[in-house]
Structures are given as C-alpha cells and as structure tokens.
Amino acid sequence: MVNTVLITGAAGWLGGLLATALHNDPLTPDVHLILADIVEPKAPAGSKAVLIKADLSDKAQVDALFTTKFGVPDTIYCLHGIMSRGSEDNFELGVKINIDSVRSLLESTRALAKPSIKFIFTSSLAVYGGPLPPVVTPSTIATPEGAYGMGKLTSELMVNEYTRRGWIDGRIIRLPTIVVRPGVPSNATSAFISGIIREPLKGLEALCPIGDSYESPELSLPSWLASPETTIKNFVIAKHVPAEKFLKHTRVVCLPGFTATVRDELEALLKVAGPEVLKLVKFKDDPINRRIVSSWPPAFDNTYPLSLGFVVDEGGMEPIVRQFQKDVAAGIA
Ligand SMILES: NC(=O)c1ccc[n+]([C@@H]2O[C@H](COP(=O)([O-])OP(=O)(O)OC[C@H]3O[C@@H](n4cnc5c(N)ncnc54)[C@H](O)[C@@H]3O)[C@@H](O)[C@H]2O)c1
Incomplete structure (x- = not known):
C-alpha cells in the first residue's frame, strides 16, 4: 500500500x-x-x-x-x-x-x-x-x-x-x-553547542558564548x-x-535525550581530536544567548517516550563526536 x-x-x-x-x-x-x-x-x-x-x-x-x-x-x-x-x-x-x-x-x-x-x-x-x-x-x-x-x-x-x-x-x-549540526552555523540560540565540535573538527575556530576560558565553572552549563x-x-x-x-x-x-555540559563536549573533542583541535574553541560571552540557553531544562525523564518505543543515544558525547569526525572525513558534514 x-x-x-x-x-x-x-x-x-x-x-x-x-x-x-x-x-x-x-x-x-x-x-x-x-x-x-x-x-x-x-x-x-x-x-x-x-x-x-x-x-x-x-x-x-x-x-x-x-x-x-x-x-x-x-x-x-x-x-x-x-x-x-x-x-x-x-x-x-x-x-x-x-x-x-x-x-x-x-x-x-x-x-x-x-x-x-x-x-x-x-x-x-x-x-x-x-x-x-x-x-x-x-x-x-x-x-x-x-x-x-x-x-x-x-x-x-x-x-x-x-x-x-x-x-x-x-x-x-x-x-x-540535536548535535552535531553540519554545514554553516544556524541562527539557533543553541547553535554553539554544535559549533564548538563542528568548526574545530573542520580545522576552523569556533566561538563559545558561554564561559570565558576552558577552566571556567560556567562550562558546567548542562544541555539536553x-x-x-x-x-x-x-x-x-x-x-x-x-x-x-x-x-x-x-x-x-x-523525545529521549541525555545530559551533557559544555565541558563534557569539550572533553569529548579533546579525547577524539586532541589538544590542538580543542585550542580552536574561543570564548566570547553573549548575555542574550546565555540567558535563553540557561532557561532550558537540562534533564528529562525518558520513561514515557521509551514506553512508546522511541529510542535514546547510548554513550554520551564521545560516539557523536567520532561520528561527526567520520562525516567530515567523508565530506558530508
Ligand atoms: N535542530 C534542532 O536542534 C532542533 C531542536 C528542537 C526543535 N527543532 C525543530 O525541528 C524542525 C526542523 O529543524 P531544522 O534544524 O531542520 O531547521 P532548519 O532551519 O534547518 O529547517 C527549517 C526549514 O523551514 C523552512 N521555512 C522557514 N520559513 C518558511 C516558510 N515561510 N515557508 C516554508 N518553509 C519555511 C526553512 O527554509 C528551512 O528549510 C523545526 O521546526 C525546529 O524548530 C529542531
């Protein structure tokens, strides 16, 4: 049919x-x-x-x-x-x-x-x-x-x-x-959540509007x-x-998801691609962006969507960064 x-x-x-x-x-x-x-x-x-x-x-x-x-x-x-x-x-x-x-x-x-x-x-x-x-x-x-x-x-x-x-x-x-979004940065407030992985894996600098150094406690800002x-x-x-x-x-x-902080993302990037790639992430605070992203909830109960048959990622950020690295190598990112 x-x-x-x-x-x-x-x-x-x-x-x-x-x-x-x-x-x-x-x-x-x-x-x-x-x-x-x-x-x-x-x-x-x-x-x-x-x-x-x-x-x-x-x-x-x-x-x-x-x-x-x-x-x-x-x-x-x-x-x-x-x-x-x-x-x-x-x-x-x-x-x-x-x-x-x-x-x-x-x-x-x-x-x-x-x-x-x-x-x-x-x-x-x-x-x-x-x-x-x-x-x-x-x-x-x-x-x-x-x-x-x-x-x-x-x-x-x-x-x-x-x-x-x-x-x-x-x-x-x-x-x-949804991470990692390919292509050029979108006008979503959350765009940096993909950008800090995508741009460095392509050899480009990325701007992170949250936190002003890799050591910043604000990098613990969690996202779903x-x-x-x-x-x-x-x-x-x-x-x-x-x-x-x-x-x-x-x-x-x-829909089911998992929690990761900005630091979790950067650590996955470091593990998958090394310190030189991590250095491509620069920090410039953007208060509007920070306010909106901080208002979004960082954790959900997945029980109901899983009971309906929806599926969830396993393994956190690292497999996602690895997959994106493969997509970059294949020229589809
Ligand atoms: N990507 C994410 O992380 C995310 C997260 C939450 C929700 N969503 C939702 O999922 C949906 C798809 O997201 P996406 O990331 O593919 O977005 P996208 O921006 O890539 O796609 C949206 C599309 O809508 C089209 N569009 C805009 N105005 C239009 C109009 N007047 N007439 C016809 N088309 C028009 C755009 O041309 C664009 O192709 C959106 O509704 C978005 O709000 C996405």
Whole structure:
C-alpha cells in the first residue's frame, strides 16, 4: 500500500534527513513524498517525490500542498519554522511562521475531513523556562522564556485541540538540542553547542558564548541533547506509534535525550581530536544567548517516550563526536 507523506521544511537539515529515512523505511516500502519549503527542496535519490517551493505563510500556497499528483497525504511532518534566535530577534516573523502558518496547515488538513491523517509537529525543549524540577516529567508545566518556545507551545496547544476534536491524529515531539549540526552555523540560540565540535573538527575556530576560558565553572552549563541519527529514527517511529498508546490528555512527547555540559563536549573533542583541535574553541560571552540557553531544562525523564518505543543515544558525547569526525572525513558534514 502506498504511504503518502508531506514534509514541510523539507529543505532544512532535519527535513532532508527525514525524507531519506522515510524513503528507506522498511515498514513502508512504497512512499510518495511531497516535499515543501520556501527554498527548493531536494528529493532523496531514487525516491518518488514532488518538490514544492512554497511560502507557507500564504494560505493559498499551503492549500496547494494537498492538490499535487500524489493527492492527500496520510502523514504530515510539520517541520518548517524560524529557529530560536531568529524568532527572538524578529518577533513578527516568528509569530507568522511558527504560529500562523502552522495554524493554516492545520486548517487545510482539517478541511480534508480525514481524521486519520497523522500530523506530526516538531516542537522543542524551548517551551520550558522558569523554575523547573531537576528532572522534567510529562506533568511539568511549560512556561517558555523566549519567543521561539512561546510559538512552539502555542502551536502545540492547537495540535492537541484539533486532535481532541477528532479532526487530526496529532503527534507532538519535543526535540532535545540535536548535535552535531553540519554545514554553516544556524541562527539557533543553541547553535554553539554544535559549533564548538563542528568548526574545530573542520580545522576552523569556533566561538563559545558561554564561559570565558576552558577552566571556567560556567562550562558546567548542562544541555539536553540527542544525535541526528537517533532523532531521525524517532521521527519515523512517531508515525508508527499506535494512537491509543499516547496519554489520554495530551499528544506531547519529549523525545529521549541525555545530559551533557559544555565541558563534557569539550572533553569529548579533546579525547577524539586532541589538544590542538580543542585550542580552536574561543570564548566570547553573549548575555542574550546565555540567558535563553540557561532557561532550558537540562534533564528529562525518558520513561514515557521509551514506553512508546522511541529510542535514546547510548554513550554520551564521545560516539557523536567520532561520528561527526567520520562525516567530515567523508565530506558530508
Ligand atoms: N535542530 C534542532 O536542534 C532542533 C531542536 C528542537 C526543535 N527543532 C525543530 O525541528 C524542525 C526542523 O529543524 P531544522 O534544524 O531542520 O531547521 P532548519 O532551519 O534547518 O529547517 C527549517 C526549514 O523551514 C523552512 N521555512 C522557514 N520559513 C518558511 C516558510 N515561510 N515557508 C516554508 N518553509 C519555511 C526553512 O527554509 C528551512 O528549510 C523545526 O521546526 C525546529 O524548530 C529542531
């Protein structure tokens, strides 16, 4: 049976990886991909895909996603968005894309009157802020301290409400920070968490906005992380989880992750690549960045997502740094 999947934000980092993973998913051997982004997306080699360049802040362009030769999708991955620092610095743009365009997509989906459509929304741990328990659980209340988290939480509430009303089969996955992001630095507040590994492994200097020397106690700032490989596995799993397995009152799932401090990252870099590479990390304090990243929770209880079948990285930062070093050597980072 053909499985038709729409991915918005398909030209982005995770969107591109997801398209390839869905194309290779043995559980759904015949996949039709509808790939949409404001930037022309690319099709995975050998896949059946339609590529749509669309600005999803325009409702007519959102509606057009459902009238391609592949027809109505069974699953929608809503990945497009303006990243954390981008929506903090440009409030209007963040609201337009992270809230208004998601609502348009939900409305277009609702108009199809096909409640079995799985609507998978990528949210973030940036929905949390304020005083938090040492370990976040499914009952921890989300009080964001930035425009990005506010936008994600607003859209989450709508995905939950549309699901409660039986208009869609919503699934909300709150992602840890994903390391190591390849390519050029993004405008995410968390970009340095990848940058301090990525740039040095490519022989380039990296700027760390937290702490002003390798000895600084501030390097103990912890983050909640996951590798891209594990995250993409979890994206695919998100569509296979039977609807009845989710908690009755919410479709929010915090994807599994692990805690690592900035120092843990630097130590993994030292171990994998040596002291000369570590020296490429420079420090320049950025108070806005520090405030936002410090407000995000550093540890979650993985029990619920693991019970749904999601998977977690084993071994902390070191295998992730080693994998990225291999990707650099292979020219794919
Ligand atoms: N990468 C992470 O660490 C991380 C962590 C938490 C949550 N997320 C979420 O996961 C999703 C994917 O993340 P990513 O790292 O691939 O981001 P990305 O920035 O690489 O991709 C986002 C894509 O959205 C597209 N987009 C922006 N505005 C658009 C518009 N008006 N119309 C159509 N497309 C538009 C961009 O062109 C881009 O290709 C995002 O929703 C992000 O908020 C990512």
